[in-house]
Amino acid sequence: MSDWRERIDAAAERIIERVRRTPVMTTRALAPDNFPVDLKLEQMQHTGSFxxxxxxxxxxxxxxxxxxxxxxxxxxxxxxxxxxxxxxxxxxxxxxxxxxxxxxxxxxxxxxxxxxxxxxxxxxxxxxxxxxxxxxxxxxVHAYDAPATVEGQGTLFREWESQGLDADTVLVAVGGGGLIAGAMAWFGQYRKVVAVESEGCATLATALANGPDAEIEVSGVAANALGARRIGRICYDLARRQQIEALVLPDAEIVAAQRLMWQKLRQLTEPAGATALAALASGAYRPEHGERVAVLICGANPSPDPLG
The missing domain is CATH 3.40.50.1100 (Rossmann fold)
Structure with missing residues (x-):
């Protein structure tokens, strides 16, 4: 794990002049019981994603x-x-x-x-x-299953900590697994990382149940962002080692979370960008008493483009 963190440190130094330091915020507007939720708005990154x-x-x-x-x-x-x-x-x-x-x-x-x-x-x-x-x-340039990709995505979580992240648990959407692999590589086991997937793109949950070579048939509202057929091996190995929880949600809950981000915060996301939030907003993930939860909002390219 220390090796991953050293490599993510090096990646952060390498790309610092090329990427945006995206904002963070705390809100009570998104969770069912109005408890505070920390957000990182990575959908404001260049090209609209991490x-x-x-x-x-x-x-x-x-x-x-x-x-x-x-x-x-x-x-x-x-x-x-x-x-x-x-x-x-x-x-x-x-x-x-x-x-x-x-x-x-x-x-x-x-x-x-x-x-x-x-x-x-x-x-x-x-x-x-x-x-x-x-x-x-x-x-x-592989989308998710390459060390340099995971190191780069890991800089997001390093940056979040430098901005004062104080959460016990971080919810992260999963497609091929590069993003959540970066989270696991940086946080190790000193913060709980929860994977959130759409029912049509549940690569990680499928692999954890059936082995790393298990494949899915891709479908659903998030398919054009989370639509890998198989989880990346880097992600799979980290997830097995850290025994993380993988939640699978129906499309309707993801669309509801996407709508909630717009209605409550006036933040536009694509379905994949709101997938992690859907676990909290729907009640699929229920924090323990006193547990502090953070959610990564990761993509802002809905289709069709609402402004053309």
Whole structure:
């Protein structure tokens, strides 16, 4: 664990001039019993998600070839890699599945990256990206299951602590597992980390029940952000070691949490961005008496784009 923390420290120093220090707040407006909840508003990060942290860390810690970089993504990771590549003067080719949605496709296109839309889901986009990596020699920037990605996402939780995080428990959404792997890598076992998944993208809960190679059929409102078929091995190994709890929620509760963020705080999120909050707002996660809870809000790219 100390090794992970040292690597996250190094990543934070590497990317500090490239990412936003996103705001935190405490509110009583979101939990059923009006108890205080700490939030980190990472949806205000560049490109609308935490993904730029891992993208910048990967590019800044690698020798990027003349062929540039390649990434597969449901949307947010692709936008982050494309943004980081543009800022660092690298070529980028991004493969996304059809379900990425017009808003995320447009976000990637605005960076100037070479965008390829692939029939199917994230898995098909990943296969196409891997084929391009072999053909071109481009550097693959994995969305979640690579040490540099996890280290970059871990800087989010390091930053949160530096902003005075005082929670016993942190709720984090899970797709492929890069974000929550960063949380587990940084916090170790001295803060409780709870995984929250949508019922159509429950990779971690499925793997914890059936083994690391278990796959799911991706579906649901958060599929274009959380839609990996299999949990990343880094995440799986950390989750098994730390024996974390994985909650699976129906789409209706996630949409309700997304709406709650807008109605109560005027914060716009995509379904994946509100997934962790849904566990608390719905009562699926019930804190013990005196337990202090924090929720990461992680994405702000709903589809369709409400402002076009």
């Amino acid at each position: 993904k730029v942290r891992g993208a910048f860390n990967t590019l800044l810690s690698s020798d990027v070839p003349a062929a540039g970089v390649v990434a597969a993504s449901g949307g947010n990771h692709g936008a982050a890699v494309a943004y980081a590549a543009a800022k660092l003067g690298c070529r980028a080719r991004i493969f996304v599945p059809e379900l990425a949605g017009a808003a995320k496709v447009a976000l990637i296109e605005r960076t100037g990256a070479d965008l390829v839309v692939v029939p199917g889901t994230y898995s098909e986009a990943l296969a196409a990206a891997q084929a391009w990596e072999i053909e071109s020699g481009a550097l693959q």
